[in-house]
Structure formats: C-alpha cells, structure tokens
Amino acid sequence: MHTLFISLQSEFYKSRKTLAFWAAILLPVIICDLITFGFYSGSEKILDRHYPPMMLWGNYIGAALNVMGLLVMPFYVIFMAFSVNNIEHKNYTWKMLFAQPLNKFSIYAAKYLYAVLLIFICLFLFATLTYLFGHLLQVLVPEYNFNQFNPSTVLINSYTKLFLSSLGILSLQFILSLVWGDFLKPMGIGFIGTIMGIITANVGWKYAYLIPYALPTLALRITKVKKGSDPLDFPIFTQEIWTSLIYAAILFTIGYFIVTKKSIK
C-alpha cells in the first residue's frame, strides 16, 4: 500500500507540469466558461423561452454534458491513457522505473489509478463548475430562475455515469498505450473505436453496449430519454455501466500480466 502511494505521488510529481495534468483542469474551466458566457450574453433569448427552473438547468447542464459525453470524453480518456504511459516511453524511463525497489503491481496500478484520478478530477470540476456557474448566472442575471431548483442530484448522477462508463475505454486504451510507444497506433485505434461507438450507439444496434467506446454515449442517452419524465429518477448502474466496469476489471488484470511479462529492452 505504501509503495502504491509513493508511486502515485511520483506520478503526480512528474506530470504536474504537463498538458495531460492541466487538461484535467483547463478543459472543464474552458468549456464551462464558454457555456456560461453563452447563457450570460444570450440571456434575453433564453429568458424569452420561459423555461421552468428544471428545464433551464437541464438545458444548461446538457450543454456541457453533451459536448463532453459525445465527443470530448472518449478523446480525453484516450489522451489520458496515452499521456501517463507516454511520459515513460518518450524519456526511455520504463527501465528506470522497473529497476526501482518497488513491486511491479504498484507501479502499474499507480499509473492506472492516476489516469482514473485525472478523469475523475476533470468530471468533478465539470459538475462543480456547472453548479457554481449556474448560481453565478443567477446573480448576474436575476431574471433567471436557477435558484428555484436544486440540480445537485442530477449533476452527480449524470457525471458519475459518464465517469463509470468511460473506464472501459480507459482500460483498453491504457493497454494499447502501454504496449505501443508511438502516438499513432493507440490514437488511431481509439479514433476509429470512438466513431464506431458513436455510430453504433446512435443507430441503436442491439450489441452496441459491447463496444467500450459506445458506452459514454449510451449512458448519457438513457439519461436524456428519462429526463422528460423525471430527471431525478434514473438509475446509475445500468447495463452499460456494468459492461464498462467489467471491461475495466478484465483489461486492468490483463494489463498487469503484460507488465509482468514486459521485457525492458
């Protein structure tokens, strides 16, 4: 446990000046800023529609969630999986890492956990900033009725779903980036996978849920469908979330065996 903590600490230390780390913070800040600015500058148009508070929040949250869930999230996850491994490939530091008196599982698990953590931070910031900026909008534009509905449950539920549904992609991409030191192979496969995922999810293919890349889209779509009836009443652990978690668990284990067999040439 101690070595896992040490490895995790080192992951943070060495990546804290890289784009991968800052992307986790900048991405939500930029996207939420843009959406908030849109709601601020276009407030008259939005006010004209006379949304009830829940619908207003729904629109506001959906703006970030849809951009994130459909397009940005898969690529962001692919990029994170790539970054935490690439830092070692690029600097030829795998051999140094595995020559340290640390067990290989800690080194591997710390890398994986760090990628998970970055995704968590990113989505946590999305949810938090959405909440805070919504209330900020209320202060800036008092005509809005953001203050008449508490969106925290819906925010927590949808971002938790997005987070859990992305773990399948993460584990798959993590292995690809672990095995291949170059940018093109994991990115190329990830790109094709994501497009395939979006298409199969949108045409409603029966087995789309078996493609890890389709899972975030699927997870969010169900949220959307149910929003019409009662937005607070959607379960987190649906089929695609379980699929994602099972993928994550299996691929994480396979990844570990790859690491133990990995010859450091």
Add this chain to the structure above:
Amino acid sequence: MNNYAIETVGLNFNFGNQVIVKDLSLQVPKGSIYGFLGPNGAGKTTTIKILLNLLKSPSDQVFIFGKEINSNRIATLKRIGALVEQPAIYGHLSGKENLINRCILLDIKKTKADEMLALVGLTEAANKKASKYSLGMKQRLGIAQALISDPELLLLDEPTNGLDPNGIIEIRNLMIDLATKHQKTILVSSHLLAEIERTATHVGIINKGELLFQGTIDELHLLSKPMLEIEVDQIENATALISKSGYDVMTKTDKKITVPFISAQNSGELNTLLIKNGFTVSSLYKQRKDLENLFLDITKTN
C-alpha cells in the same frame, strides 16, 4: 557466505532464437571495481539488465550479494544503483526535479537531491530543464540518480559515454573514491580497455555473449607477455646467432628483432652475447604488449 557482490552461474539468455548471453559466470568481488569489457553488441547491456531483473533470468543463475535475484527482486534492487544505456531522465523536469522524483520513489529525504547535484557538479544547472542538458550533463545526472540511494552496488553502463576528457577524469576519480573510501562495489562496462585499465581492480572480457577472460587487472597484464626488442646491425646474422643460441625469434624487421622477455638478467646475457660476437646493439628494451591489442586479440580469435 561468499564474497561476491555479483555472481552468475552459467547464465544463459536468449531473445527468441538469438543467443545473447551464453554460459556466463561472472564473479564480482565485494569492494572491487569490475571492468566489464566487450565490443559493442557483446551482451554487456543485456547482462546489466539481467542483473537489474529488467530481463528475467532463469532461476538460480544470478545471485546478488548471495541472494537469488528472481526470488529477492525488491530486496536486491534496494542495494543497487544503476545507469543503463542513456540515462533515464524526464526531459520536461529540471535536473533537481528528476532527483526529487527519485527521492519520492525511494522514500528518502529530498535534501539528498542537492547533495547529489553538488557531487556531480550540476548545482548551477539544477533548475534547468533536463532536456536542455548536454549529453555529458545528462550522464552526470544519470550517475547522480544511481548514487542517490547510497547503494552498495553500482552498475554503470558506459558511464563516460559522451563526456569530455575532464568529465571522464571526474567520473574515474569518483568511481575510485566510491570504491576505496565508501566500500562500494562497482561494475562498470565499457568497450574501451584504456578506460577500464585506469580504474578497475578486476576485469571481465565478454564477446558474443561469452566470457573470454576474468580476473584481476594484474592477471590480465600477465596475459600480455612482455617482449624484448633488440635494435642491432647486421640483422640477418644477428638473427641467426640468436636462434642458434636457443631463443625464439618472434618477429624480425630491417632494424629490430623481437624475442620473448624472460628476465632482466637474461636480457643482459643476450646483449653480451651479441656484443662479444661483434654486433653493435643500439638499443635493447622490454616491451609490454599493448593491452588494447591484447583485447583485440582476445575478442578477435573468438
């Protein structure tokens, strides 16, 4: 309890069908500076990677401080500091940050980073990005990383690679210092014999994965049999006389005859013999076979 810091017993290692290391039996005594010599591609780096358990050796073939490496990986690695091939450095971090990262991984005090920077002369460049370092500076940083945990055993793979003459001398002195004052065992690989000759107490010569020679530096010197070179006039007649007197003439040029050196007294007697027979000896001296040539001979004949 044996006295070896490193012992390999008939070590074999292949990459697929390609034999990289064959029946290698290294014996590196504690406290020695062991020069691990061989031409490029001889299997030096592979051997060092095996010693670090980066490449998995068959069981019961590699022992570090008497312990089998595969079953004592972490305990063994705690006692080793290493520099393998080009130093493993994060380019986007400064030299100091690279060392601090190592401190984190090894769970040691971060003040060690400054100490090490001073030791390898990088204090002024401490906060410069490591990617902006020259090759020599990177090499020093690599050595600092290897030393930071104060390990008993150091594995240095071509540590003077890319260093200027001053840097080479510094590293050489540092190695001697570490071995003599701090009782470290150092295994240092190189393809340059002259480099090893100045520091090493023991030498192992490897070629195509096989150990061709192993012993102390003195034993290596003994291998290179000294010769007696005689510059004399009337070379043909002199050669005839020397041969007739029971000496083995090794080589003969227009001016010089070379015979095996036996002893100083024997050289004197040979001189007297030539002079008594009317030859003019202009010079007579003991010549040691250049180790560089010896090295080439050893590695070529294999």
